[in-house]
Amino acid sequence: MPNSSAFLLLVISLLVTIGGIWIGQNVNLLPVDASSNAPIYDELFKVLFSIGAVLFLGMLAAVVYSLIRFQKNPEDLEDGLALEGNLSLEIFWTAVPAVVVLFVGIYSYDIYDRMGGMQPLQTNGHDHQAMHQEQRVWGGIGAGPVESDMSKIAAPLKIDVTAMQFAFLFHYPQGDIISGELHVPKGQPISMRMESKDVIHAFWVPEFRLKQDVIPGQPTILNFTPTKAGRYPIICAELCGPYHGGMRSTVVVEEADEYKEWFNKNTKEVISEL
Template identity: 65%
Template sequence: MPIPPSIITLVLGMILVLGGLWIGQNVNLLPVDASANAPIYDELFRVLFSIGTILFLGIVGLVVFSLIRFRRRSGELSDGLAIEGNLPLEIFWTAVPAVVVLFIGLFSYDIYERMGGMAPLDHAAMDHAAMDHAAMDHASSNQGSGSEQRVWGGIGTPVLTASEQGTPVSPLPVEVTAMQFAFLFRYPKGDFISGELHVPVGQPVSLSMEAKDVIHAFWVPEFRLKQDVIPGQPTVLNFTPTRSGRYPIVCAELCGPYHGGMRSTVVVEEQDAFDNWFAQNNKITATDT
């Protein structure tokens, strides 16, 4: 007794789905995760990779099957069957993509919210975020006028960690200036500028970013974070590094002829090593504070 085509289709579909899910969950194409946000983003990537694998294998498999099964045989000169319309098939290929796209949209929103993308960007709570100090001085001399520098976008509330005493660790403020074709990092607590971003492992970091010329983008693949840096429109990016090492900072927005060379490095180091580096560069003495 021949196996009904519907049973064969069902079995092949189950194999395709299970195989795509296995590949999506077990084949890792991403660099090492080095921030608290990275595992959250990786959840979305694995889901998208699984769906993409299922679609790719299914479509390619169907095309190959059709090329073999419905090829023109030797001696055949007539046209194929005139088949017009298939309502169940049309409903299927309309409903399934609609459900998949809706699921991806809702899941992406959840991931973005968990990463802090929907958190309020309250500039008043981030005084260190001001990139134009002259403007800040002018604003402070005109308090009550209602004017306040606006933070335009970014990843909001940083993921706070707890110290050994159980108290939250406040974020390390860093002001990032992007220009053709370099990143500069200013540490307000030490009043110095560095060409590399040094941060201690396990401590939240709050970046306030602004460009001096054209639009740039601050991207660290190992952190799974990317944020536009816009002239005249401050943006923020908060993260918590979780793995020591040196990771590339890449400008991911075409910004000019030497865009490909606009790179820097984020150095994630243990607290003692960071404290030593900070002390060597610190320009604020105890008497100044």
């Protein structure tokens, strides 16, 4: 291969690597992050996006370069190089993806752990209920960093979620509130126990980067800690019937005092105590 094209290749691969990493680090495709879980997710996303962008641009460049560089004119009946393989090259491009995939796997395990995915479900405070009914409870991602002091100090606020065609109902056992809108105080760990009355639904808040199916006959747990005040959509993500697209609600993340106000206005227990 002549020197000029070797130089060109070097330039292309440099551009691909730098461009890919730049795209992965700087192009933001995600909505606002509003839970303790979301920044961890975005960290993973950036890493995967950077690796993916480099790989994709590299393959794209290799294909386009080959098609231009090795194109022949129609009269040319000669064959190309009789190159049937190259063992060391093939070992190289088996090993590199294997290492990358291994790295991605270990890294995402770490992220999963930091999101609380590996925590035993007993820690979320629902164990009594679950054991009492002799049901297995699944889910549990989103508890956030275990080592954080917040989750140790503040006991998680428990909310029971019931999904049905085509609405979510949120029950606050503490104040016996039933609401169609989810109100949560900022910075407070939340633990939701979810069950469906009819078909499978899914609870998804894009700004929290969390989703968990809500299943009939099979309670699931979803934990999160909201970090930014605001109103975010709750979306059903599992096809549940004709009005599936309309099955939406809102999660309102409020400052502690605003939440208190809402709580006091809606709670039945306080009224009965009075």
